[in-house]
Amino acid sequence: MTEKSLILALDQGTTSSRAMLFGKDLEVVAVAQQEFPQLYPQPGWVEHDPEQLWQSQRAVMNRVLKEAGREPSAVAALAVANQRETVVVWNRRTGLPVYNAIVWQCRRTADLCESLKTRALGARVREKTGLVLDAYFSATKISWILDHVDGARDAARRGDLLCGTVDAWLIWKLSGGATHVTDFTNASRTMLFNIHTLRWDEELLALFDIPAPMLPTVVASSGVAAASRLPEFGAHAPPVAGVAGDQQAALFGQGCLEPGQAKNTYGTGCFLLMNTGSVPVLSTHGLLTTLNAQTRPGAPSYALEGSVFMGGAVMQWLRDEVQILSRSSDAGLIAASVPDTGGVYLVPAFAGLGAPHWDMYARGALVGMTRGTGRAQIVRAAEEAIAYQTCDVVAAMQADYGHPVTALRADGGASSDDFLMRFQADMLGCRIERPACMETTALGVAALAALALGWHTRESLAARPAAKVFAPSMREEQRLQLLAGWRKAVSRAAHWEDGGA
Numbered sequence: 001m002t003e004k005s006l007i008l009a010l011d012q013g014t015t016s017s018r019a020m021l022f023g024k025d026l027e028v029v030a031v032a033q034q035e036f037p038q039l040y041p042q043p044g045w046v047e048h049d050p051e052q053l054w055q056s057q058r059a060v061m062n063r064v065l066k067e068a069g070r071e072p073s074a075v076a077a078l079a080v081a082n083q084r085e086t087v088v089v090w091n092r093r094t095g096l097p098v099y100n101a102i103v104w105q106c107r108r109t110a111d112l113c114e115s116l117k118t119r120a121l122g123a124r125v126r127e128k129t130g131l132v133l134d135a136y137f138s139a140t141k142i143s144w145i146l147d148h149v150d151g152a153r154d155a156a157r158r159g160d161l162l163c164g165t166v167d168a169w170l171i172w173k174l175s176g177g178a179t180h181v182t183d184f185t186n187a188s189r190t191m192l193f194n195i196h197t198l199r200w201d202e203e204l205l206a207l208f209d210i211p212a213p214m215l216p217t218v219v220a221s222s223g224v225a226a227a228s229r230l231p232e233f234g235a236h237a238p239p240v241a242g243v244a245g246d247q248q249a250a251l252f253g254q255g256c257l258e259p260g261q262a263k264n265t266y267g268t269g270c271f272l273l274m275n276t277g278s279v280p281v282l283s284t285h286g287l288l289t290t291l292n293a294q295t296r297p298g299a300p301s302y303a304l305e306g307s308v309f310m311g312g313a314v315m316q317w318l319r320d321e322v323q324i325l326s327r328s329s330d331a332g333l334i335a336a337s338v339p340d341t342g343g344v345y346l347v348p349a350f351a352g353l354g355a356p357h358w359d360m361y362a363r364g365a366l367v368g369m370t371r372g373t374g375r376a377q378i379v380r381a382a383e384e385a386i387a388y389q390t391c392d393v394v395a396a397m398q399a400d401y402g403h404p405v406t407a408l409r410a411d412g413g414a415s416s417d418d419f420l421m422r423f424q425a426d427m428l429g430c431r432i433e434r435p436a437c438m439e440t441t442a443l444g445v446a447a448l449a450a451l452a453l454g455w456h457t458r459e460s461l462a463a464r465p466a467a468k469v470f471a472p473s474m475r476e477e478q479r480l481q482l483l484a485g486w487r488k489a490v491s492r493a494a495h496w497e498d499g500g501a
Contacts, residue, residue, distance in 0.1 A: 004076035007449045008064070008238070009442040012057055012082045012166055013246065014103065019060040020439060021068050022446040024455050028437060030068035032060040039100060044107040047100035050088045053166060054173045062232055072233045077453055078174065079242030079445035081249040082166040084189045087138045089145045089152070089163045089214075095177055098161065099149050101169075102141040109140035121207065128194045128201055130280060130289025130302075132358075138165060139191035139208045146210070159213050165190065167243050168216045174240060176229035182216040183225070184300070185248040188291040193218070195280055195291055198300060219243070221252075221293035222448040242448030244293045246441045247271045251303065252293045253444030254409040254435065255464040262397070262405055264390055265440075266414035268316075269354070270308035272393045276401055277301060285396035286356030293448055295458065304400055306355035306393035310348035312414040314382045317350070324375050332419035335380035343368040345489035346381040348389075349496075356396035357494070365493035368485075386414065387424040388486040394428055407431040409466070411440040418470075426474035427483065433466035 006029065011018040017036060021029035036056045039047040065072060085104035090097045102108070113133050116122070122133040131137055142163050146153040155161050162172070165186040172180055187193040187200075192210065194201040200215050219225045224239040244252065247265065251273045254263040259277030264270055273290075280289050280302040292301040310317075315328035325331060347353075349362035366378070394405050410432050414420060425432045437443050450456045 004074060004238075006070060006074050007077050007079055007242075007446045008061065008075045009079040009081065009242075009446040009449075010057055010061060010170065011246070011439070011442040011445075012053060012080070012170060014083045014086075014105070017053065017056040017060050018442065019057070019064040020442040020446070021064055021070065022443070024450070026443060026446060026450060026456070028439070029070075030064045031439075032064035032067060034060050042108070046103040046106040048086065048103055050090070050097040050101045050169055053101065054170065057170060073236045075236075075238045077238050077241035077449040078228055079449040080167050080170055080240060081244055081246050081441045081445040082170065082186065084165060084186060084245035084247065085136060085138050086166050087141045087163060088166065088169040089142060089161055090169070091155070091160055092162045093160060098152050098155075099145045101166065102145065104136060106141065107135050109135040109144050112140050112143070116207075125191060125204070126282070128196070128204060129191050130188070130195050130282065131191050132288065133191070137189060137191040139204065139210065142210050142214075143208045156211050156214055159211075161214055162216070163210070163214045164216045165245070167245070171226050171240055171243070174228045174230065175226040178229060179226035180216045181219045181225050183219055183221045183243040184291045184294040185221060185245040186243070187218045189245060195289065195302070220295065220297065221248075222295040222451045224452065241452040242445040244445050244448060247273055247305065248290070248293050248303070249442075249444030249448075250411060250440040251275065251444070252461075253440035253447055254411065255462045256409060257458055257462045260401070260403050260405070261407075261409070262394075263409040263411065263440075266311050266386065266410060266412035266420070268311060268313045270311040270386065270390055270393075270412075272306045272308075272390060272397070273303045274397050274401060274405070275301065275303050281400050283396070283400045285399050286358050287393070287396050287400060288355075293444070295448070295451060304397050306396060308386075308389040308393065309351050309354045311386050311389075312412070314346070314348045314385060315414070317348070318379060318382055324379065331379055331383055332417040334376050335383040336419045338376040338380055341368075341377045341381045341384065342370065342373060343485070344373055344377050344381045345485060346378070346385045347489050347493040348382070348385050349493045353490070353494070355393050357392070357490070359494055361495050361498040362493045363496040365489060365496070367489050367492055383417070383420050384423055386420060387427045388483070390424060391427050391483065391486075405430055407433055409433045409435065411435060411438055421470045425470040425472045426479060429472050429476070429479060431472075432470040434468045434470070435464065436467035
């Protein structure tokens with residue numbers, strides 16, 4: 001009989017589906033990945049075909065086993081991580097989606113959110129959910145589908161329709177349509193879940209006119225959520241034992257299990273989360289309050305979250321539009337070739353500024369140039385901009401939480417850039433810790449499953465040594481001077497499009 005020694009983690013992202021096999025010590029055994037199409041039916045609208053999400057995820061699930069030379073019977077458990085806020089609505093009887101998945105990036109419901117704000121409902125939503133009233137989150141997307149698909153609202157009221165974030169859709173498919181569940185982290189991103197009572201909120205369901213029977217049962221992030229029922233597994237039915245939204249999965253994968261510990265994912269944008277423990281800290285500095293992966297029944301854990309819109313995407317802009325980089329990976333070496341930017345700052349507010357500014361009218365600015373400014377100074381300014389934006393979020397977190405950040409755990413593609421990590425350490429005045437396994441999202445849900453299987457304890461998962469540590473070395477006077485210059489540059493970019501000062 002084959003030993004059940006593997007965890008199969010499904011990492012369903014915004015542009016690709018990935019599957020990773022982990023061994024009992026959470027070492028990576030194999031990886032498979034497949035991109036899927038992005039759909040843009042109108043300007044500002046973003047959709048995915050739910051069936052393509054599932055088929056691409058199923059394909060890499062089967063491929064990773066084949067490439068590793070392992071039988072499905074070796075899989076002890078499945079784990080699911082997913083893009084958050086993206087929603088699917090489907091018919092519980094036919095199993096067919098009634099519309100494409102509406103992606104977290106989609107802005108089609110912005111006007112609905114604005115109309116709700118004029119009714120002074122923003123504060124009530126924030127009080128219950130920890131979120132700002134915005135089209136980013138799931139509630140208005142579900143409401144839009146019910147209002148714009150023929151017969152959908154009547155079908156929902158009859159109990160024929162189900163809805164959920166992408167984890168719920170995948171688990172429903174994995175279970176052969178037998179189980180409709182989500183976990184606490186994903187529920188907390190819908191704008192329908194009360195993060196204090198830990199229940200779907202009747203007042204919010206009424207506000208968005210969403211029937212409660214559509215919604216999934218909310219389960220722990222670590223534990224048996226469903227049994228898989230797929231032909232490729234035959235009689236073997238490994239449970240889905242780990243579930244979390246991608247950023248909370250990365251927080252868990254980084255071992256940030258204690259209050260005050262924080263991680264930053266340096267991807268296209270940057271997602272910075274700080275564990276605040278059993279206390280939900282409602283931000284007064286432009287951050288979100290959200291639930292961590294739940295591993296202990298009746299013991300919720302919370303986080304503060306701040307998002308930077310333009311992280312590694314700044315390097316892509318220099319490569320593709322400005323064309324002063326051949327490869328994004330060259331940026332660090334070019335930046336390190338000069339001692340400083342010569343007073344140049346780049347504010348990459350190409351789509352406005354995210355947390356903690358939330359200025360949708362800000363626009364990109366390159367300031368402080370002289371006749372001596374060249375390619376290296378501009379590239380360095382772009383690298384530094386990623387670190388400065390992270391500093392703004394960390395400052396907001398420290399103000400809300402009341403405790404300094406003494407170490408920041410880094411992951412994501414841009415965290416492989418040593419120049420950026422050194423500069424980030426200098427600007428924050430704290431250690432930057434980079435893990436050996438950069439795939440912390442998949443690692444995080446695999447760790448949640450390993451915890452459920454009894455392979456690991458919370459203590460063993462928290463004790464994950466960094467592969468490389470970057471310590472600050474800059475003089476405090478210089479650090480404060482550079483940050484003051486950044487704030488001045490941001491003030492030039494702020495409110496640009498609306499003509500504000």
